[in-house]
Amino acid sequence: MAEIIFIGLSLASILLLVALGLAITYGAMGVINMAHGELVMLGAYTAVLAIRYLHVPFVLCMPLAFLVSGAIGYATERLLVRHLYGRLIDTLLATWGLSYILIQLVRVDFGLAFLGINIPGLGPGLQYVPIPAYLTQPVMIGGFHFQIYRSFIILVALLLLLLTWWLIFRTSYGMQLRAVSANRNMAACCGINDRRVNAWTFAYGSGLAGVAGVLLAGLQTVDPDMGTHLVIDGFLVVVVGGVGSILGAIASSAVLGEINGLVALWWNDTVARAAVFALVIAIIIVRPRGLFALQGR
Numbered sequence: 001m002a003e004i005i006f007i008g009l010s011l012a013s014i015l016l017l018v019a020l021g022l023a024i025t026y027g028a029m030g031v032i033n034m035a036h037g038e039l040v041m042l043g044a045y046t047a048v049l050a051i052r053y054l055h056v057p058f059v060l061c062m063p064l065a066f067l068v069s070g071a072i073g074y075a076t077e078r079l080l081v082r083h084l085y086g087r088l089i090d091t092l093l094a095t096w097g098l099s100y101i102l103i104q105l106v107r108v109d110f111g112l113a114f115l116g117i118n119i120p121g122l123g124p125g126l127q128y129v130p131i132p133a134y135l136t137q138p139v140m141i142g143g144f145h146f147q148i149y150r151s152f153i154i155l156v157a158l159l160l161l162l163l164t165w166w167l168i169f170r171t172s173y174g175m176q177l178r179a180v181s182a183n184r185n186m187a188a189c190c191g192i193n194d195r196r197v198n199a200w201t202f203a204y205g206s207g208l209a210g211v212a213g214v215l216l217a218g219l220q221t222v223d224p225d226m227g228t229h230l231v232i233d234g235f236l237v238v239v240v241g242g243v244g245s246i247l248g249a250i251a252s253s254a255v256l257g258e259i260n261g262l263v264a265l266w267w268n269d270t271v272a273r274a275a276v277f278a279l280v281i282a283i284i285i286v287r288p289r290g291l292f293a294l295q296g297r
Contacts, residue, residue: 004265005258010150012257013157014219017212018230019237019249020164021205026238028181029198031081032092035099036234037227039069039206043213044222045106048127052120058132058218062156065210073206077199085198099231106224124224129217153215160208165246167204177201236276240283242290251291256280 018040025031043065050056050064080098084091108114109122121127135149168174179187180194188194213227220226237256241248256276264272283291 004261006146007150008258008261009254010147010153010219011261012253013154014212014216015230015233015237015257016157016249016253017160017208017215018234019241019253020161020246021208022231022234023238023241023246023249024164024168024177025202025205028177028201029081030085030088031202032088032095032235033076033081033202033205034092034096034231035076035102036095036206036209037229037231038099038102039073039209039227040213040216040230041106041222041224041227042072042102043069043210044129044217044226045122045127045213046210047129047214047217048121048222049119051129058129058135058214061129062211062214065214066207067210069210069213070203070207073209074199074203076206077202081202082195082198099228103224103228127217127222129214129222131218135218149218153218156211156215160211161246161250164204164208168246173197173200236280238290240280240290242292245290245292248290248292 018036021039022033022036025033025036046065046068047058047061050061051058056064076095076098080094081091084094105111106122107124109117109119112119113123131149135152137148139146139148139151166174168177176187176192176197179190179192180197184194212230216226216230233256237249237252240256241250241252256279259279260272260276262272263275
């Protein structure tokens, strides 16, 4: 049982990184980014290509994926999302369309397939990210086998969680972000450049998604559709935890991740997904604002 709980915690850690970016952008900017899962996918492909062509060590693929996904997120906010603030449905549809564009770009080697040029590592096939040997050896503790890589995932998630908390509550940028989240117009009147805050917030949340993609690539094969279900899981965490609440994101990702892991062990993955959705529905009925809501949805 301890091993199953540990596996559930590692999966919950990846889900937490996905949900953190959504919680920040949705809570501060009121934007539902349906392309967030594809940023996870791009982070995974960054690791695939960096290892294959640049021989970058696996651990260094994480900051690289953070920069790549963050840059794409920054460009998305500047070129697309910025023109749709206050239009929730339009933003949802636009980012949904962007998610399909990103998936198809990867499938066709970013358009080069139309010219007969194929890039090994892209395309519709499955890819594999090799994990270093020092992260693959299990460790026996108290009679239980713990995988070093899953411990590594939890450690990275905790470090990024602390970094996020520090940025939001201990820096001038975080103070501006909280001001914009509370009252955008008043913050702008006080001299805060809300557009710059929005762009960097979107970039940071996207960067977290990229890191989650690298970590996830060590547990499963990489394919263009790998991020599609993650955006749904991420929003489930945000809804259950409460909009804009980091504590809520931590608690809900842990609860949903563990329930999914335990039910999947006792029955199967299909029943586990159904159980998670049933729990989410029950929580929404009992607490419509979420477990640790800072603001309404």
